[in-house]
Amino acid sequence: MNKLLFKDIDEPGLNTIDVYRRRGGYEQLRRALSMPREAVLNELLASGLRGRGGAGFAMGKKISFLPKGALDIYLCCNADESEPGTFKDRELMQKNPHMLIEGIIIAAYAAGANKSFIYIRGEYVLQADILDAAVLEAERAGFLGENILGSDHRLSLVVHRGAGAYICGEETALLDSLEGKRGNPRLKPPFPANQGLYQGPTLINNVETLATVPAIMGMGGDAYAKLGTETSTGTKLVSVSGHVKRPGNYEIELGVSSREIIYGLAGGPPEGRSVKLWFPGGSSSPVLTGDDLDLAYDFDTMAKAGSMLGSGAIIVVDDQTSVVDVAYKTAYFYRHESCGKCTPCREGTNWTVKMLERMKAGEATPMDLDIIASVCDNIIGHCLCVLGDAMAMPVGSMVAKFRDEFEEYIEARRQESYLGTADPEPELALIQGAVA
Numbered sequence: 105m106n107k108l109l110f111k112d113i114d115e116p117g118l119n120t121i122d123v124y125r126r127r128g129g130y131e132q133l134r135r136a137l138s139m140p141r142e143a144v145l146n147e148l149l150a151s152g153l154r155g156r157g158g159a160g161f162a163m164g165k166k167i168s169f170l171p172k173g174a175l176d177i178y179l180c181c182n183a184d185e186s187e188p189g190t191f192k193d194r195e196l197m198q199k200n201p202h203m204l205i206e207g208i209i210i211a212a213y214a215a216g217a218n219k220s221f222i223y224i225r226g227e228y229v230l231q232a233d234i235l236d237a238a239v240l241e242a243e244r245a246g247f248l249g250e251n252i253l254g255s256d257h258r259l260s261l262v263v264h265r266g267a268g269a270y271i272c273g274e275e276t277a278l279l280d281s282l283e284g285k286r287g288n289p290r291l292k293p294p295f296p297a298n299q300g301l302y303q304g305p306t307l308i309n310n311v312e313t314l315a316t317v318p319a320i321m322g323m324g325g326d327a328y329a330k331l332g333t334e335t336s337t338g339t340k341l342v343s344v345s346g347h348v349k350r351p352g353n354y355e356i357e358l359g360v361s362s363r364e365i366i367y368g369l370a371g372g373p374p375e376g377r378s379v380k381l382w383f384p385g386g387s388s389s390p391v392l393t394g395d396d397l398d399l400a401y402d403f404d405t406m407a408k409a410g411s412m413l414g415s416g417a418i419i420v421v422d423d424q425t426s427v428v429d430v431a432y433k434t435a436y437f438y439r440h441e442s443c444g445k446c447t448p449c450r451e452g453t454n455w456t457v458k459m460l461e462r463m464k465a466g467e468a469t470p471m472d473l474d475i476i477a478s479v480c481d482n483i484i485g486h487c488l489c490v491l492g493d494a495m496a497m498p499v500g501s502m503v504a505k506f507r508d509e510f511e512e513y514i515e516a517r518r519q520e521s522y523l524g525t526a527d528p529e530p531e532l533a534l535i536q537g538a539v540a
């Protein structure tokens with residue numbers, strides 16, 4: 105398979121500027137700066153690159169929404185990477201920080217931005233230290249600062265560490281956090297392209313999206329667009345976790361079969377087990393089942409199947425695991441991370457957790473499944489940001505697709521409760537896992 109982002113990923117010392125430059129690093133920046141801004145933007149538009157952070161919006165189009173001639177345009181790289189199951193940006197930043205920095209400088213040039221930030225989740229201490237060192241190297245080499253490589257392009261880059269809240273990955277909460285406020289999502293519109301950081305026009309992109317930019321400049325937007333499918337161009341990093349023999353990050357060409365990723369690359373579930381369900385795009389994506397393994401892994405096929413490609417985090421759950429436990433752990437996480445600003449999310453995530461706890465305590469009836477489905481329906485589309493949906497979609501899909509198993513579980517727990525053998529407390533290990 106074609107490798108662009110992971111081409112040299114295991115090269116010793118790749119995180120240093122010398123090794124990166126020996127591998128052709130910063131040559132695409134040199135080339136980009138010799139071109140007019142519009143020509144660089146045209147390459148990004150031609151590539152069809154869609155955002156790798158979750159929503160899949162076309163990057164070039166986002167840049168073209170930025171107002172022209174504004175005084176200060178900002179670029180923010182979203183390195184919050186808090187979606188459960190997602191760990192691809194971590195590996196990129198740790199092993200190849202200069203590829204990201206080069207991508208940021210080129211994207212900032214295309215966008216007309218002079219101030220840039222990498223907002224990195226607080227837990228990524230090692231990766232933030234590596235980025236700090238790499239930024240210093242890039243400044244000393246004249247790739248950041250005034251008159252970059254003799255051009256009129258200037259750019260500052262600051263690595264900003266978050267404090268460990270999932271919601272700060274949502275782009276407007278990220279901006280508030282970066283401004284020193286509590287990280288709460290803002291009402292949209294206005295969108296960040298018009299009123300973002302410090303009320304100025306702002307381009308926000310995920311780490312992987314920006315790290316792809318040098319590869320696009322190297323091969324040309326049209327050639328990049330030939331990789332993958334017509335509407336999901338290029339390669340994608342997928343983080344595969346859960347019940348597979350070889351969990352890890354893999355670079356795939358979009359459009360390969362999901363079976364090839366889960367079984368071919370990640371080795372499939374342990375011997376004698378099969379795939380019960382899988383999250384195709386992080387814990388916020390509606391689940392698919394073992395019957396969906398032959399679907400092509402790309403944005404549109406996942407959407408047509410009722411789910412989403414999201415951040416590219418595939419979490420595999422095998423047939424030995426209770427779907428109720430998976431739903432509980434998912435709901436628990438989102439309840440914990442809700443910022444509490446809007447009622448459907450704040451109350452709906454809490455009700456869902458409480459109903460699942462009723463099931464575990466042997467106090468639920470099958471009617472509770474209808475109530476959960478109704479709560480989920482009332483969250484989706486009714487919140488300020490999509491964190492509420494991020495719980496409602498996967499939990500709702502589990503209840504819809506595995507209703508029989510939920511009903512059997514409810515009945516079994518009720519029997520145990522009647523006989524006095526049910527555990528009234530939710531499993532501690534599950535909670536600890538959800539919080540970790």
Ligand SMILES: Cc1cc2nc3c(=O)[nH]c(=O)nc-3n(C[C@H](O)[C@H](O)[C@H](O)COP(=O)(O)O)c2cc1C
Pocket residue numbers: 154155156157158159160161182183184185186187270271272273274275276308309310311313314489490491494
């Ligand atoms: C609750 C929530 C959490 C998010 N977390 C992240 C994250 O950790 N990293 C990320 O890149 N995007 C995250 N996003 C998506 C961002 O809001 C935004 O769409 C993305 O950074 C845009 O970059 P892209 O176009 O390159 O994907 C999150 C969205 C929501 C609603």
Ligand code: SF4
Pocket residue numbers: 271289441442443444445446447449450487488489490491492493
């Ligand atoms: S949906 Fe949830 S996390 Fe998002 S703004 Fe509303 S309460 Fe906060």
